Amino acid sequence: MEVGLKMALKGGGGGDHVGGCEKEKMGFEETELRLGLPGGGGEGGEVVRKRGFSETVDLKLNLSSKQDTSGIDPIDEKVTGLNKEKNLLLSAIDPAKPPAKAQVVGWPPVRSFRKNMLAAGSQKSSSDESSGEKVAFVKVSMDGAPYLRKVDLRMYTSYHQLSDALAKMFSSFTIGNCGSQGVKDFMNESKLMDLLNGSDYVPTYEDKDGDWMLVGDVPWEMFVESCKRLRIMKGTEAIGLAPKAVEKCKKRS
């Protein structure tokens, strides 16, 4: 079907000229639909009037649309120079990697209402989708440090990871060992007493009930659920907390 159509059109080539003596022949037919190719060769003299998409982008966003011609003009030679501006934009388009979309007013033609609804919806849903649960940012203070930090407890899966992270965060302040060994050793009664008597730092946290607890007693998940804020305090100050930990250790062993 379309092949036949094409052939008819090609055969009619030359019927489309508006210039020169052809115009007299046209006369009444000028407004009739013709089967000639619109891109006929005589169009070189026509005024370049088209404002292509690239120009619109230029006008609206003051972006430069002038680009080096790549030398490849993929579109049929018969197409006039009018289309070259479009080509300039197109040749830069790599289908595998769509370019950043320049925003033209009213394009794509989506109702403002719909755009606003989707924007409002996506803000809410993206936070839901990312983790499935809320993020758990808690403040971390360290005695003697000039400012506090915040960590997202959901970023970690164990006390080990958390203490590593805290050590890195406060490395400029700590002298003692607040890291991996320190936390684990709370389970060891004797080491605990050594630590607490020293000038090392001890991680503590405030739980949902408002009590200050020593980090490391409860399973990790339970800790994340109940921890409201973290405080890294000096070992000597943590003595008041230690008995609870020690008692718990005693109960376990």
Place this chain on the structure above:
Amino acid sequence: MMNYFPDEVLEHVFDFITCHKDRNSVSLVCKSWHRIERYSRRRVFIGNCYSISPERLIARFPGVKSLTLKGKPHFADFNLVPYDWGGFVYPWIKVLAETGIGLEELRLKRMVVSDESLELISKTFVNFQSLVLVSCDGFSADGLAAIAANCRFLRELDLQENEVDDHRGHWLSCFPESCTSLVSLNFACLKGEVNLGALERLVSRSPNLKSLRLNRSVPLDTLQKLLMRAPQLVDLGIGSYVHDPSSEASNKLKHAIQRCKSIMSLSGFLEVAPRCMSAIYPICGNLTTLNLSYAPGIHGNKLTKLIQHCRKLQRLWILDCIGDKGLGVVASTCKELQELRVFPSDPFGAGNDAVTEEGLVLVSAGCPKLNSLLYFCQQMTNAALITVAKNCPNFIRFRLCILDPVRPDPVTNQPLDEGFGAIVQSCKRLKRLSLSGLLTDQVFLYIGMYAEQLEMLSIAFAADSDKGMLYVLNGCKKLRKLEIRDCPFGNAALLEDVGKYETMRSLWMSSCEVTLGGCKTVAEMMPSLNVEIINESDQTEFNLDDGQKVDKMYLYRTLVGHRKDAPESVWILGDLTRSEHHEPSLNDMIQDMKLKNVSGDDDFIIWESNNFKLQGNFSVYGYNPFIFFFHPVVGLGVVASSCKELQELRVFPSAVFGAGNDVVTEEGLIRR
């Protein structure tokens, strides 16, 4: 012949004719049919609120009960029209109220509706039953409260995609206890909270409620209660759908949903937790309409699983995150599909999940009944469009939007002329077409040649020259609405056949090549058109030189002249001293005709179009109806010069400007 039946019989027969087009045709048969039809007309459709005035509407149809009005041009949806352009409904309400019309139903699209208008409606029309507002703005919850409180027999309150200021959401509580007549309640577009208790009570006392669409603020437990109270629902729009599938609330909801065996249309999911979609499966088998286009949270497997349950679907609106694969599922499941709309979930970004030509081809192959399409996609090929055209020759609406508007066929790097050409050639019933992608004048040649039934055409960033527009104007005889942006069409195309615009509802051209001088010429040649120039830039920058290019032009036929409510940014061209009613060109034209009696009516009705058909012999006896189609400038002159023996001239409305089911009340008023 027509005298065989008394008027009452004819009126009864006309009652069965409900379609606007048919009633228009009925009114053209003869004088007595015109009269009977006019008094028995209950529903009137006015496609452009500025084409006629409320006074003229009432003069012709004093028994009107249902009015549909459209205001702003379509491109207002895309921020191309200033917010204060016009389309105010208040003047209509005021006149209807003052003349004692018993209005029962009002349907408005793209109009400005003030709270004052809503209050006036609610307090004036005692039998008011139905309010449908689509894409309107200008009102708040206060106006809704007035409707709720005062319309005692309200059946339908349907708010679709309106911009409403509803920070005070007490309107639902304003429905009195005595209001039990609701059939349809849709407030999905409201952003604010509603009184949930009032909502539950309202639904409980509305036994006829068939359609209920909730907004985002209605939580799950309320939804469950509402469904328990209204198992007879046919159309449900869910607001918030977030629950834990293993919870008690979820079980209760499942039970409630299962009781609703009549639901055929489902929409909403404005807040959604996709894990919970399985609760919906029991009703999916009956669904004919499914709108998930506001639910980006449902995608991937959850979406396709849901669709696999919907075997009876006829209308599907979704987001492009369904992907080509998802469309494949649609194709294999929804064999009854007639309408598909795929919206962009990310209008500005690159859209990894967006659909391509593959999805469309799959749907066209699997759904042979497809007749209406709106498809936003990353790319399209000629080969795909040609295949789609072969698979689905029944398209009535075909709207394709390639997100990069000048993108060629990515496989061949050719323009998409051949693809769209195949569509218009194959789909002989095509009424609406929207084009995109790289397009030359060629596609317009095809459209002009083949799209014989085309009524509405939307063009953007296309064509090479004036020829494109000329092909369309010459070829599409049934064209009613033409909207063009960013195309190289200039004065030559605009001025080629200005009479054509009187056969159409409207023409929009923005960012084209037409100049102020060209627009002025149209306005001067065609007094029955309003030619509006919209100029939103600083007034002092826009020089009044005729050679100045016009940024936005909107012209439309009208019988009531220039409107008086245009803002500063809108200029209406033409002779500003001309009176509202047109000067009687008829008198001038028929000077040398021996006319004794030019119709018995005070008002003449002249329809002007490009086609004219003349009767050679004019019989002046009896009730011979004459139907004339005149070119506004040429026609009457031809009559005058050729029919010297003319004694009686009656001019009746043609088929509404030769263009179908559009405005009925447009009348050319010519005084004797």
